Amino acid sequence: MPRPWSKQPVESLDADQLAALARRREQIVAAAERLMGGRGPAVTMAEVAAEAGLGMSSVYRTFASKNELLDDLAGRRAERWVGIWNEALESADARAALVQAMWTFGELEAIDPLADVVRDYVLAHRDTFRPVMEAGEAVVRRAHDAGLPADVDHEDVIRAIQVLSALPRSPDGAWRRVLAIYIDGMFGERSEPLPDAVGERTEPQPEHAG
Numbered sequence: 001m002p003r004p005w006s007k008q009p010v011e012s013l014d015a016d017q018l019a020a021l022a023r024r025r026e027q028i029v030a031a032a033e034r035l036m037g038g039r040g041p042a043v044t045m046a047e048v049a050a051e052a053g054l055g056m057s058s059v060y061r062t063f064a065s066k067n068e069l070l071d072d073l074a075g076r077r078a079e080r081w082v083g084i085w086n087e088a089l090e091s092a093d094a095r096a097a098l099v100q101a102m103w104t105f106g107e108l109e110a111i112d113p114l115a116d117v118v119r120d121y122v123l124a125h126r127d128t129f130r131p132v133m134e135a136g137e138a139v140v141r142r143a144h145d146a147g148l149p150a151d152v153d154h155e156d157v158i159r160a161i162q163v164l165s166a167l168p169r170s171p172d173g174a175w176r177r178v179l180a181i182y183i184d185g186m187f188g189e190r191s192e193p194l195p196d197a198v199g200e201r202t203e204p205q206p207e208h209a210g
Helices: 015-042 045-052 056-062 066-090 094-111 115-124 130-144 154-164 174-187
Strands: none
Touching (some): 015 056, 015 066, 066 130, 094 130, 094 174
16 A cells, blocks of 8 residues: 555666665665754765765755655654554453553654654654544544543643654663653543643642642
8 A cells, every 4th residue: 555655666766676666765764864864854875875875966866855854754753653542442341452452652762763853843743644643533533432531632642752762862761761651641530621732731739838
């Protein structure tokens, strides 16, 4: 099934040319991941070409722009994400499926040096990556029927993963403790409604007398 976020192979190429294109694509992607994993999206196409040991013409025959390269990097991960959500949809236990999906995403964040780059890119191109959002929304809707409060939505789950994404890189794995606490709170009872995601109060609150 073709990715909605990537270009189709050039139909005029023969089998050998397509194989060579695929090898060159992987070579460029590997170089981009090595560089962007340390420096972020500021890496230039010229630097990617040098890291891959290719000329600029070869790089641009494969990826017409850096955005197209980022599409590929994000698309590879988006396929994984959709697979995680779809696996959760197949589980009979909707609550356990959502929790397991969140743990799986956390583990991926912990080992992916491009987690921040790709997450920001996907969020900036939501329409392109809509299949990921729709799959996650379906999982959360099922969880509502299994005890997840109605005011917790798919965006809340994604925000939690975003906020915790900095912790997986910590050497002591502190993110696992924080995610466990978050999940308990997500399903717990609340005496007050959740604040709005936009326009929340940010000023310090008065301390209560001890």
